Amino acid sequence: MATTTAPVLLVFLVAIATSVAPSPFPILTMAADADNGTTHLSFFMHDITSGASPTAVKVIKGPGAGSTPTAPALGMTFGDTMVIDDPLTEEASPASAALGRMQGFYMLASQTGAALMVCANLLLTSGAHNGSTLAVLGRDDTGQDVREIPVVGGTGTFRMATGYVLWKTPDGINGTDATVQLDVYVTTDGNGTTDAGDADGGGGSPSAGSGSSGSSGGSKSTSGAESRRRRMTGGWVVAVVVAVVGSFWVW
Numbered sequence: 088m089a090t091t092t093a094p095v096l097l098v099f100l101v102a103i104a105t106s107v108a109p110s111p112f113p114i115l116t117m118a119a120d121a122d123n124g125t126t127h128l129s130f131f132m133h134d135i136t137s138g139a140s141p142t143a144v145k146v147i148k149g150p151g152a153g154s155t156p157t158a159p160a161l162g163m164t165f166g167d168t169m170v171i172d173d174p175l176t177e178e179a180s181p182a183s184a185a186l187g188r189m190q191g192f193y194m195l196a197s198q199t200g201a202a203l204m205v206c207a208n209l210l211l212t213s214g215a216h217n218g219s220t221l222a223v224l225g226r227d228d229t230g231q232d233v234r235e236i237p238v239v240g241g242t243g244t245f246r247m248a249t250g251y252v253l254w255k256t257p258d259g260i261n262g263t264d265a266t267v268q269l270d271v272y273v274t275t276d277g278n279g280t281t282d283a284g285d286a287d288g289g290g291g292s293p294s295a296g297s298g299s300s301g302s303s304g305g306s307k308s309t310s311g312a313e314s315r316r317r318r319m320t321g322g323w324v325v326a327v328v329v330a331v332v333g334s335f336w337v338w
Contacts, residue, residue: 124274125250125272125273125274126245126271126272126273126274126275127270127271127272128211128216128269128270128271128273129268129269129270129271130175130176130177130186130187130209130268130269130271131175131176131177131178131179131183131266131267131268131269132173132174132175132189132266132267132268132269133173133174133176133181133264133265133266133267134171134173134264134265134266134267135173135264136162136169136263136264137263137264142171142172142173142174143169143170143171143172143173144169144170145167145168145169146168146169146170146192147166147167147168147194148164148166148167149163149164149165149166149167149195150164150165150166151164151165151166157195157197157198157199157200157201158195158197158200158201158229160201160229161195161201161203161229161263162263163195163201164195165195165196165197165198166194166195167194167195168192168193168194168195169192169193169194170191170192171189171190171191171192171193171207172188172189172190173188173189173190174187174188175187175188175189175209175269179257179258179266179268181266184213185212185213186211186212186213186214187209187210187211187212187213188209188210188212189207189208189209189210189223190207190208190210191205191206191207191208191223192206192207193205193206193207193227196226200228200230201228201229201230202226202227202228202229202230203226203227203228203229204225204226204227205223205224205225205226205227205236206223206224207222207223207224208220208221208222208223209221209222209223209269209271215244216243216244216245218243219241219242219243219244219245220241220242220243220245221238221240221241221245221248221271221273222238222239222240222241223236223237223238223239223252224236224237224239225237227254229256232255233253233254233255234253234254234255235251235252235253235254236251236252236254237250237251237252238250238251238252238271238273241273241275244275245273245275246275246278247275247276247278248273248274248275249273249274249275250271250272250273250274251271251272252269252270252271252272253269253270253271253272254267254268254269255267255268255269255270256268
């Protein structure tokens with residue numbers, strides 16, 4: 088009896104599962120089907136330690152201060168820590184359109200080279216992402232032409248963002264000042280939110296989101312929480328089908 092009954096029961100239970108949810112296959116792959124494109128942002132960050140209005144100030148001096156610097160090109164000794172509020176602009180010129188701020192700190196975390204540990208929030212102040220932030224945390228080996236630093240979170244349109252920043256210093260470091268080119272690539276899995284008033288871009292510069300796919304988190308068709316709920320529902324439905332069919336097969 089099990090040989091003839093089990094396939095019929097399997098078809099019957101799958102039909103029931105389909106009536107409970109739109110389709111078992113989209114339920115199980117909802118995150119992949121959602122508008123989950125990568126957003127590309129491009130900026131220039133100006134890290135200024137000299138002059139009357141520095142954007143980076145030293146708050147901790149390493150124990151080797153006063154001796155030969157660990158990283159002469161940076162003018163830093165192991166343990167030196169800088170707090171930053173660096174402007175982000177559209178072009179390499181500091182006078183170009185302002186797009187945001189990089190606020191946080193970096194420290195010389197290598198005893199033998201010019202490698203920094205960076206911990207900062209990238210605050211956007213124009214365009215569709217106005218008021219949103221991205222959290223950046225990682226190693227910046229300034230001796231490399233291109234460095235990759237992880238994006239570990241965000242707020243607003245970048246809530247729960249993940250991704251990376253390509254960190255470049257095209258013109259090198261001028262004394263202790265530097266202009267850093269940032270190319271940011273992030274995804275949010277549909278968790279971002281957008282104010283209706285910001286949806287039109289707020290008249291900001293188009294470069295803060297140019298070349299992006301799904302750059303406005305609020306436009307995503309399914310929220311992350313809804314996707315997870317549907318995936319859980321699909322998982323329970325499949326588990327019940329397998330358990331019931333298995334019990335009839337044994338019987």
